[in-house]
Amino acid sequence: MVKKNKKNKKEGAKKIPVPVRQSPESVKDALTGIFSFSETEIPEGFRPVSMIQALAEYARPLMAFSEGKNDVKNLQKSLDIARNLWNYAIKEDKGNKDENLRAEIIRMIKTVSGLNDNESYDFFNKMIARRTYLFPPDVQGNNPMITVMRKEFLQVIPEPESVQVNLSQTPVPPDDKDRAMVKALNKMDRYILENTEYDQWEPHFFSIKEDCCRGFGKWLADKGVSRCSYDFPFCLETFFSFVYQQSHQEPVILKNIPPAYIESFFMDYLLRKVIAEPGEYIQWIPAVKAFYTFIFEKGYIADPDPVIRVIEKTEPHFVRLLKKRFG
Numbered sequence: 586m587v588k589k590n591k592k593n594k595k596e597g598a599k600k601i602p603v604p605v606r607q608s609p610e611s612v613k614d615a616l617t618g619i620f621s622f623s624e625t626e627i628p629e630g631f632r633p634v635s636m637i638q639a640l641a642e643y644a645r646p647l648m649a650f651s652e653g654k655n656d657v658k659n660l661q662k663s664l665d666i667a668r669n670l671w672n673y674a675i676k677e678d679k680g681n682k683d684e685n686l687r688a689e690i691i692r693m694i695k696t697v698s699g700l701n702d703n704e705s706y707d708f709f710n711k712m713i714a715r716r717t718y719l720f721p722p723d724v725q726g727n728n729p730m731i732t733v734m735r736k737e738f739l740q741v742i743p744e745p746e747s748v749q750v751n752l753s754q755t756p757v758p759p760d761d762k763d764r765a766m767v768k769a770l771n772k773m774d775r776y777i778l779e780n781t782e783y784d785q786w787e788p789h790f791f792s793i794k795e796d797c798c799r800g801f802g803k804w805l806a807d808k809g810v811s812r813c814s815y816d817f818p819f820c821l822e823t824f825f826s827f828v829y830q831q832s833h834q835e836p837v838i839l840k841n842i843p844p845a846y847i848e849s850f851f852m853d854y855l856l857r858k859v860i861a862e863p864g865e866y867i868q869w870i871p872a873v874k875a876f877y878t879f880i881f882e883k884g885y886i887a888d889p890d891p892v893i894r895v896i897e898k899t900e901p902h903f904v905r906l907l908k909k910r911f912g
Contacts, residue, residue, distance in 0.1 A: 628724050631733050632910045639732040641860050643667050643719060646712065650698045659697055666693045670709070674716045740863040740911040745900055750871050752808045756882045763883045766800050769793045770885050773829065774838040794825045797880075804879045813875070820872035827854050840886045844895040851896075851903045856910070863911035870900050 627633050634642065644667035651659040669690050676683050687709070695705040724733045759767070773793050776786040798818035805814040827850050828839055837846055855869055874896050877889035 817872040
């Protein structure tokens with residue numbers, strides 16, 4: 586068993602053997618030992634979310650007060666208020682009303698929103714009711730890692746063709762920075778293959794992730810798709826963390842990632858770890874495919890096609906899952 590990240594042991598949980606054969610929609614606990622969104626049965630009209638995602642969805646009315654202001658501080662305050670509201674509601678459900686906490690929350694709402702006293706009080710009550718509406722107690726299961734949330738809106742999931750990119754067929758040769766990046770990637774791989782303690786490679790991991798994202802963005806612009814040069818590197822960050830930071834049952838590196846792990850990334854990890862608009866998740870498909878072409882042209886891998894074929898095989902199952910969860 587490979588222990589990659591002792592700080593992330595909770596992600597690894599208990600491991601069970603990887604089945605010899607798996608369809609993309611049957612990746613359940615085999616790779617991480619924890620729940621799989623693709624396998625979670627949820628009542629009609631609801632969807633599973635992680636606790637962090639639940640809090641972010643619950644906080645939407647609060648975050649709307651900061652919309653368009655590019656105010657990170659106020660957004661964080663909104664999440665803090667949502668967390669306090671959630672805790673207050675739990676106490677209230679148990680018959681323990683915390684009047685001091687309620688007064689403090691209303692004061693915080695007034696500060697963030699600009700509402701007057703009566704409006705802040707009404708907003709407080711609406712938020713308490715919102716929690717019960719979005720997360721009814723009677724549909725919650727026994728898994729503490731899953732929160733069952735009502736679908737507020739029907740979301741349109743774009744077809745994969747609408748987010749595909751047409752990369753220039755002309756290769757972009759590696760420069761000195763690219764060659765240094767490849768060298769650093771190979772060093773990262775040696776850390777994993779030699780089962781080096783996480784503390785020894787953590788700084789290198791963050792450094793090479795930043796270098797890869799920067800180089801990937803530049804390469805996308807060079808290939809004629811500069812419109813993707815921000816979003817795709819962001820998608821890469823998640824995939825990079827999955828490969829190198831997530832606990833796996835066997836050594837996993839970018840140039841040698843088993844198909845089942847690629848399937849698990851899309852069908853489970855991505856939906857648990859990333860808070861995004863439902864229609865945005867589909868971007869990870871072309872982003873990861875483009876990334877493998879990027880590291881091929883830069884000389885890190887000999888052939889990107891095996892990974893790209895697995896992604897293309899997983900794609901229809903992933904789209905079907907998104908439509909089931911959000912549509």
